[in-house]
Amino acid sequence: MVTPRANQIGDQFLSLVFACDLRESREVSRCVRQFLAAVPLPEDDLHAWELMVTEAANNAAEYVTDTGRQLSNRLEVFCRDDEIEIRLTDHTLGFDMPAQAELPSIDSEKGRGLFLIQSLADEVEYLRGRTENCMVIRKKRPVPAGSVRAGAATVAGVGSRFIADEQTLQTMTEELASCYESLSAIFRFSSALNRPQPTEEFAATWMRELLAIVEADWYVLRLVDPVGKELRLSATSLPDAFDYSLSLLPDAAAGSVELRAAQSRQDVWFDASAPLALGDPLSHVIRHSNGLAHPIFAEESLVGVLAVGRSSGDVPFKAGQVNVIQTFADFLGIQVSNARFRAEHLQAQLTARELQIASNLQRSLLPEKLPQMPGLGVAGYYHSARQVGGDFYDAIAVDGQGLLLVIADVMGKGVPAAMFATIFRSHLHARLDLVKRPGEFLTWLNRSLFSDLDRMEMFITAQLVYVDPAARKFQVAGAGHCPLLMTSDGNLPVEVGNTGFPLGIMADTRYSEELRDLPPGARLLLFTDGVTDTQNASDEMLGVEGLKRNLQQIVNQRGNAAQTVQDMAIMLQTFQGKEPVIDDQAFLVLASE
Amino acid sequence: MKTRTQGDTLIITDFTELNTTNATWLQDLVRQSLAHTHKVVELDMSKVKFLDSNGISALISIHKAMCKRSGKIRLLGPTPAVFQILQLLSLNEVFEIINP
Numbered sequence: 073m074v075t076p077r078a079n080q081i082g083d084q085f086l087s088l089v090f091a092c093d094l095r096e097s098r099e100v101s102r103c104v105r106q107f108l109a110a111v112p113l114p115e116d117d118l119h120a121w122e123l124m125v126t127e128a129a130n131n132a133a134e135y136v137t138d139t140g141r142q143l144s145n146r147l148e149v150f151c152r153d154d155e156i157e158i159r160l161t162d163h164t165l166g167f168d169m170p171a172q173a174e175l176p177s178i179d180s181e182k183g184r185g186l187f188l189i190q191s192l193a194d195e196v197e198y199l200r201g202r203t204e205n206c207m208v209i210r211k212k213r214p215v216p217a218g219s220v221r222a223g224a225a226t227v228a229g230v231g232s233r234f235i236a237d238e239q240t241l242q243t244m245t246e247e248l249a250s251c252y253e254s255l256s257a258i259f260r261f262s263s264a265l266n267r268p269q270p271t272e273e274f275a276a277t278w279m280r281e282l283l284a285i286v287e288a289d290w291y292v293l294r295l296v297d298p299v300g301k302e303l304r305l306s307a308t309s310l311p312d313a314f315d316y317s318l319s320l321l322p323d324a325a326a327g328s329v330e331l332r333a334a335q336s337r338q339d340v341w342f343d344a345s346a347p348l349a350l351g352d353p354l355s356h357v358i359r360h361s362n363g364l365a366h367p368i369f370a371e372e373s374l375v376g377v378l379a380v381g382r383s384s385g386d387v388p389f390k391a392g393q394v395n396v397i398q399t400f401a402d403f404l405g406i407q408v409s410n411a412r413f414r415a416e417h418l419q420a421q422l423t424a425r426e427l428q429i430a431s432n433l434q435r436s437l438l439p440e441k442l443p444q445m446p447g448l449g450v451a452g453y454y455h456s457a458r459q460v461g462g463d464f465y466d467a468i469a470v471d472g473q474g475l476l477l478v479i480a481d482v483m484g485k486g487v488p489a490a491m492f493a494t495i496f497r498s499h500l501h502a503r504l505d506l507v508k509r510p511g512e513f514l515t516w517l518n519r520s521l522f523s524d525l526d527r528m529e530m531f532i533t534a535q536l537v538y539v540d541p542a543a544r545k546f547q548v549a550g551a552g553h554c555p556l557l558m559t560s561d562g563n564l565p566v567e568v569g570n571t572g573f574p575l576g577i578m579a580d581t582r583y584s585e586e587l588r589d590l591p592p593g594a595r596l597l598l599f600t601d602g603v604t605d606t607q608n609a610s611d612e613m614l615g616v617e618g619l620k621r622n623l624q625q626i627v628n629q630r631g632n633a634a635q636t637v638q639d640m641a642i643m644l645q646t647f648q649g650k651e652p653v654i655d656d657q658a659f660l661v662l663a664s665e
Numbered sequence: 666m667k668t669r670t671q672g673d674t675l676i677i678t679d680f681t682e683l684n685t686t687n688a689t690w691l692q693d694l695v696r697q698s699l700a701h702t703h704k705v706v707e708l709d710m711s712k713v714k715f716l717d718s719n720g721i722s723a724l725i726s727i728h729k730a731m732c733k734r735s736g737k738i739r740l741l742g743p744t745p746a747v748f749q750i751l752q753l754l755s756l757n758e759v760f761e762i763i764n765p
Contacts, residue, residue: 094685095685095686098684116746126684127718130685175754178725178755178759181725184718184754185717188753188754189751231719296697332689357747522709
């Protein structure tokens with residue numbers, strides 16, 4: 073049997089180097105037990121450590137690779153005031169350690185080693201590297217009863233001990249110093265996470281720290297674009313030539329090591345034995361390099377890929393260094409994800425505010441009270457969809473003799489649509505001298521609004537109806553708006569009104585008007601397409617014919633304008649059931665009373 | 666390790682550990698010593714201070730072999746350290762354990 077080579081510093085530190093052989097495992101665990109017995113530890117803890125070390129070393133020997141068999145395993149024991157930590161560095165292919173290994177079935181003869189280690193330890197980590205991995209096992213030291221002076225005793229003990237191996241002390245000091253650097257950088261990194269900083273600047277600063285900590289020569293950090301289609305350069309230590317994007321679409325060629333990491337959702341390594349592919353853009357500058365591409369996730373979603381490497385191809389990252397790279401990248405993933413969440417939240421707030429403004433604007437346009445004429449009643453209805461649109465209606469009494477009915481629909485949603493509805497309304501009220509010739513009125517409105525609408529690439533559909541109650545006639549003119557429906561006793565409603573171009577399409581459009589009689593008992597329904605586009609649970613639209621049938625039934629009730637509007641509103645709500653309102657619904661009813 | 670037979674029981678004594686180094690040896694020993702008349706394999710665990718997962722594997726392998734011939738495995742007087750491990754792995758219910 074080969075005896076492990078040991079280095080020991082008092083009762084603080086033990087380092088063992090041993091061949092990768094199952095027979096060695098037991099010998100190593102005996103050495104550890106002997107060392108810990110002098111600490112001292114109680115029998116239960118000694119037994120637990122003896123078993124954990126055996127299992128870890130068995131695992132390292134059992135799954136060693138052919139190349140790894142030529143290398144020695146290393147075990148280090150750190151005794152701290154409150155805990156013992158053991159690190160075992162192996163040369164296996166490594167494995168994904170579960171948070172808690174499951175106990176195999178009773179019949180299974182294998183698979184209990186990791187379960188035992190996790191059950192007996194307080195904390196187990198498995199750091200994976202390219203050529204080596206490191207299992208870190210920690211267990212609290214029991215507090216001896218009534219030993220408040222344990223710390224003082226330890227200090228005194230250390231002071232009185234003669235440390236023979238100066239080189240070991242030097243190694244240990246360097247290791248501690250390097251750990252301290254890593255830890256302090258990670259702490260700075262963590263505290264910076266709480267500060268809102270531009271992601272690129274943040275990433276570049278911290279990636280420079282990372283290079284120093286893990287002794288790497290270069291890095292490339294790419295983040296997934298907001299729509300998730302490509303990896304875009306965020307920061308790099310390489311020349312500007314690396315400012316290209318990598319497509320994440322499924323058919324993209326995966327020659328790139330970064331894409332392979334993104335697609336496999338696993339670390340992808342490259343070194344002399346697995347060099348970067350010739351098709352990989354990275355290979356043009358760093359052909360002979362070793363390192364890894366690590367995919368970065370935030371809650372299961374890929375947010376980017378970090379590639380880190382060394383220009384000298386023969387010194388691979390140690391397991392601990394790989395762990396630092398992964399930790400940095402994962403922290404960065406959280407930062408990127410938080411920054412994006414903040415931006416989305418801000419955008420949502422802005423949108424909500426915009427909708428509120430648009431909604432207020434929209435409501436301010438609707439007349440508070442509609443004019444009533446002798447023998448004619450007018451009532452209106454407006455129901456806003458979730459995203460406020462530009463529906464608009466109005467009824468204006470002119471010189472106590474006539475009545476102008478207006479319905480309009482500005483294309484688009486939100487504030488721009490509501491703004492144009494306001495402009496439309498102010499123009500309308502500016503030229504009430506034109507009400508008796510609604511066609512001419514539309515022609516003037518189109519000419520006045522054209523340049524603004526054209527510039528904004530918007531348009532308005534509108535319908536103007538001038539009613540002369542004394543003559544029992546009305547004139548109608550439309551600009552791309554759906555015809556109104558006229559009902560008369562015993563007949564199905566008929567569509568009235570020609571439709572020209574919407575306002576804002578052609579600068580010199582001339583609109584004509586149609587003169588019609590208003591039969592006794594007739595009703596006029598002016599509406600926007602949100603009414604006929606109303607959908608039920610089966611995705612069927614109400615349509616013009618559906619509207620006509622329902623209107624006929626409602627009119628048969630012989631209600632006044634307000635009652636007709638109320639019945640129409642109930643009909644619409646019944647038809648759509650619980651389906652959300654897709655578009656604004658507006659309509660205006662004129663009823664002979 | 667020593668073996669002797671008492672009635673239908675194959676008794677194995679004189680070992681202080683059951684681990685990687687002697688687990689296979691124990692399995693071979695049982696295989697070679699087992700006669701048709703044996704219904705029980707009894708291991709004297711009273712001196713065993715260390716049992717690892719490979720030792721456990723050997724015990725389970727013997728247990729399975731004995732079940733096939735309608736027999737069983739019996740652990741005699743396991744030390745507290747060993748009993749704790751058996752308990753941790755829920756094997757104290759699988760093997761017959763006798764505490765004298």
